[in-house]
Amino acid sequence: MTPTTTWYLVLSALLFTIGTVGVLVRRNPLVMFMCIELMLNAVNLSFVALSKRLLDIDGQSIVLFVLVVAAAEVVVGLGIVVAIMRNRTTFTADDLAELKG
């Protein structure tokens, strides 16, 4: 019994769901970023699995680009977090309500 593409896609769906629930539940911005990384990894996994299934190398090329964009996203996001948190002691996403009217 060998794992088929469907198994990989189901695992990818599970990982994506866990990431979504994490973004919704956690309040620490850093942990929310980690959950976004989980979602990106789930999508990468499904791209690679479908690349094998459809015999098409384009899926793997796209995963490479997703990796680059994820790295850039994390760099900018953590830069924003550092800039915001420099003058603060508390650290939850709910505290960032300065723009509220």
Next chain:
Amino acid sequence: MELFVFVCAAAMCLVGAVGVIVRRNPVHAALSLVLTLFGVAVLFVAQEAHFLAAVQVIVYAGAIVVLFLFVIMLLGVDRAEDLRTEPLVAQRSLAALVGVGLLALLLTAVIRGSDVLTVRGRGLATQLEAENGDANIAQLARSVFGDYVVAFELTSVLLVVAVVGTVLLARRRRAGTGEPS
């Protein structure tokens, strides 16, 4: 053997992913994320994506998670967060509802769509067919540097913009003047 690898790697991924969202300490969450990333890298190898598995370990586990840990240490937020209190009324139950709904949607799409997948590519070189044993790395290079060379160059621009923007953003400004010190 393939089944064993899949089950082990999938267990690594799921345990790590659950660890990210239930660990109270952000450092522990980051380490759980490493577990998930390694599991995904193992699955990449099982799916003939050897180069991507290496990149996954180097970029994600080597760079991104280290960046996370660096920021956690820099800001000194490595104390445990109290997860018992619910920040908003019914937030957790609503999040669980959204999660179940999303999972049901994705699984329906996967199960119903599994029989309409048709081969569309020109074939994927596998480890067994390649004479020098490096699987489809040459094929991937031909795709990235041939078909998608414009997108590849644009990603380098994106990285430069991200680095410059982050340096400007994270610089400490001198009080009053608005000039970067």
